[in-house]
Amino acid sequence: MPFPKAVHRTQDLYRRLTVPQFTVVTGLLVIIAGTLILATPVCSNAKVGLWEALFTATSAVTVTGLCIIDIGQDLTNVGQGVLAAMILAGGLGLMAITTFLQGFVVRGTELRCRLDRGKTLDEFGVGGVGTTFRGIALTATVLILIGAIVLYIFGFNDITNHGERLWAALFHSISAYNNAGFGLWSDSLEHYRSNAVVNIVIIVLIVLGGLGWRVTSDLWSNRKQLQRRNLSLHTRLVIRTSLILILIGTVGLVITESLSQDHFLSSIGWSERLMSSLFGSISARTAGFTTVNLSLESISDSGLLLLMALMFIGASPGGTGGGIKTTTLAALMAATRSTLRGQDDVVIRNRQISDKVVLKAVGITVASLLFVLVMALLLGMSSSLNGEQAFTFLEMLFTCISAFATVGFDVGVTQNLSHFGQLVLIVGMFVGRLGILLLLSAIWEAVNKDRLHRQNRIGYPREDLYV
Amino acid sequence: MPFPKAVHRTQDLYRRLTVPQFTVVTGLLVIIAGTLILATPVCSNAKVGLWEALFTATSAVTVTGLCIIDIGQDLTNVGQGVLAAMILAGGLGLMAITTFLQGFVVRGTELRCRLDRGKTLDEFGVGGVGTTFRGIALTATVLILIGAIVLYIFGFNDITNHGERLWAALFHSISAYNNAGFGLWSDSLEHYRSNAVVNIVIIVLIVLGGLGWRVTSDLWSNRKQLQRRNLSLHTRLVIRTSLILILIGTVGLVITESLSQDHFLSSIGWSERLMSSLFGSISARTAGFTTVNLSLESISDSGLLLLMALMFIGASPGGTGGGIKTTTLAALMAATRSTLRGQDDVVIRNRQISDKVVLKAVGITVASLLFVLVMALLLGMSSSLNGEQAFTFLEMLFTCISAFATVGFDVGVTQNLSHFGQLVLIVGMFVGRLGILLLLSAIWEAVNKDRLHRQNRIGYPREDLYV
Ligand SMILES: [K+]
Numbered sequence A, B: 001m002p003f004p005k006a007v008h009r010t011q012d013l014y015r016r017l018t019v020p021q022f023t024v025v026t027g028l029l030v031i032i033a034g035t036l037i038l039a040t041p042v043c044s045n046a047k048v049g050l051w052e053a054l055f056t057a058t059s060a061v062t063v064t065g066l067c068i069i070d071i072g073q074d075l076t077n078v079g080q081g082v083l084a085a086m087i088l089a090g091g092l093g094l095m096a097i098t099t100f101l102q103g104f105v106v107r108g109t110e111l112r113c114r115l116d117r118g119k120t121l122d123e124f125g126v127g128g129v130g131t132t133f134r135g136i137a138l139t140a141t142v143l144i145l146i147g148a149i150v151l152y153i154f155g156f157n158d159i160t161n162h163g164e165r166l167w168a169a170l171f172h173s174i175s176a177y178n179n180a181g182f183g184l185w186s187d188s189l190e191h192y193r194s195n196a197v198v199n200i201v202i203i204v205l206i207v208l209g210g211l212g213w214r215v216t217s218d219l220w221s222n223r224k225q226l227q228r229r230n231l232s233l234h235t236r237l238v239i240r241t242s243l244i245l246i247l248i249g250t251v252g253l254v255i256t257e258s259l260s261q262d263h264f265l266s267s268i269g270w271s272e273r274l275m276s277s278l279f280g281s282i283s284a285r286t287a288g289f290t291t292v293n294l295s296l297e298s299i300s301d302s303g304l305l306l307l308m309a310l311m312f313i314g315a316s317p318g319g320t321g322g323g324i325k326t327t328t329l330a331a332l333m334a335a336t337r338s339t340l341r342g343q344d345d346v347v348i349r350n351r352q353i354s355d356k357v358v359l360k361a362v363g364i365t366v367a368s369l370l371f372v373l374v375m376a377l378l379l380g381m382s383s384s385l386n387g388e389q390a391f392t393f394l395e396m397l398f399t400c401i402s403a404f405a406t407v408g409f410d411v412g413v414t415q416n417l418s419h420f421g422q423l424v425l426i427v428g429m430f431v432g433r434l435g436i437l438l439l440l441s442a443i444w445e446a447v448n449k450d451r452l453h454r455q456n457r458i459g460y461p462r463e464d465l466y467v
């Protein structure tokens, strides 16, 4: 029986993978399967070849939302359904895995050594893995359905065909909760810029998805007595950082765009300008829907730089969004404040945090920054050598951050890139969605399990350094 | 005797200052004195009022080199001499103070608690403070004189007047070793772009000044057996990081400018292009001389961004340059590498360094970044509100980094700013030269000596954070 035996072997191989390796392999398999399915005539028209299908599948599984095809035109209803399924798999799947991995941080155990042993599963959460995964699925289903219903009844009123309206409501609700930013219309949500219901529903779904399941379930279980002291440090910190970032982004966009006379936001009324700035500030971390056209002509340089900073920071860990994460930023900020105050320990909200957390935050931030810069350099060099349409460095950097942080904002670059440039974006989306740390730990585990352990045991002599 | 009594009291007050406070107060006093002296007709012509004198004095004492007057035309020979004296005071003075403060890091003692006690002076270096300060002065004198002699004989051959040539050689040698970037000609050193002698002499002086006295004296005392093992970690790390940065900067500038067809460096021959890129890469950290005109027209966007990164990083601690310092960058990079490799400790060159060093590096980097952004925001808002000549955000950010990191590169912005904008630059130069940490510790010490001590003793409960 060669076939069952092969299946058995594959299963065996799969079981031996660590969680990071499982994540990488599964991600790649889903992308390959999605590519093959999307390229069939059942799912798409003739414009969508294997390359377009690969880009779209990667963009969907990594919940980025960058497109080189028109989702509404080039995909059939079946294709759009497959796309929605891939968004759910990518968004909720990684949400579940990162929430699972967070369990190890809580216990303070060495992540790498313990992941490949089955017994650690019991240590996860109060009621084991099953309960948590069911909780994530239930939360997502309820929120997406509520969002879809509100969008159907109050939001997309201008769509007369009821079936079409229902699908649009469901698709955008799924896309928003998963911070995917895919839409059925080529102008994203610009058509609904002044529609308060659509703005609010999408904003709420983006924020709840971005906060992550641990935070929303912490909030929900404390809903009757919502006091600060009942919430965990993680929940309080994530909510506080998110609120500050939303505020800074909104006020910043209003200021930069109002000061620059000849850009789009300064030409519309104050209430709409405020709502668009709020939407842009939230969508930049890292949903990627737009209600205002993004380009060098419509947004000022300083506005684009602000958006780039927001995109790079991104959503919260264990959520559906990307970026270096709000807690990483908070750890860096706390370290900065402690240093400036001359304190010995890093203190956040009257809780001392380990120096190791700050080291990890430094690693994530610097590595992500370098990765994005290399991406932009590759794009720049390829477009110069090929004599393609010349983009400014700002546009290319913006696109690379958008891909790496899985935002999906586009200033008109993606479609006009060569295949090599699009490949850079594909790799960037995949690496950015998994996170450099997860990816590297998957690789380290495969390459040499023992060397690292040995390295950690080598004691190097300590020496001081003047900084 | 009221006057001697007042002098005595002032002396008494001065003695009670801690080293950081002494540095701030002395810096301010030298700037004020320099302003009053430069504004007199003995030193300058009618174009130099109190405001211009203040800006020039600050720029000189902080060894920045930003100018709103023409040093060669608007200052008399006496004025230029006073300027050189201020450069020496600012450059070598802070070099001595930071080298002094580094002594405390070596001993691992708590800086803040011990600075105000005279007895710590003996702990500094091998032979006490006096020897170190004499060493710094001697090194500077020898190097500046050698530089001046070479420039006089082989460099500035085109100047026929011998007195003029001697003064130009001495002034530029002083300016280069102190990383000040002041020149006597309005086009900096563009006139000598293809003069190899001038390029090499200025480069060597910049680099030696930027490495700092500890490194140069370490190299000098090991000159007979220059092996890596004899040098301290600090020396090896500073030299290695500096070399890597010089290489990245040179190669980066060659690439960015060669790829962008219509910018200056791509229009000149390869040998000159390489020399100009090397000079630009070194001068950006943080001397500020130019052999190529800097503007949005002559340099590409990506080239300007590369220069901004180099400027922000700057020279080495205990040197005459500014920026966040090479060791700060090295500490962040080492933390990144350790995190990515999954190591528990931060290891540089087989030496384990304390987590606290990384925390300090994070504090310096993030605080400097935020300070520069606030400066750029203030410049942008003031120029928008005043309806001044509109600069792009990139130009304003470039100018703010140039001031904060005491580089002195100018893309044509400084002279065209309002007094408010120039005030932002003055404050930026002063804060940037002292460093945010030194300035804040001076303030903390003045405000409340005891509170911090108490704060450090409060034990906060530890809590984990997901990053
Ligand atoms: K997205």
Ligand SMILES: [K+]
Binding pocket: B063, B064, B065, B179, B180, B181, B286, B287, B288, B406, B407, B408
């Ligand atoms: K300078």
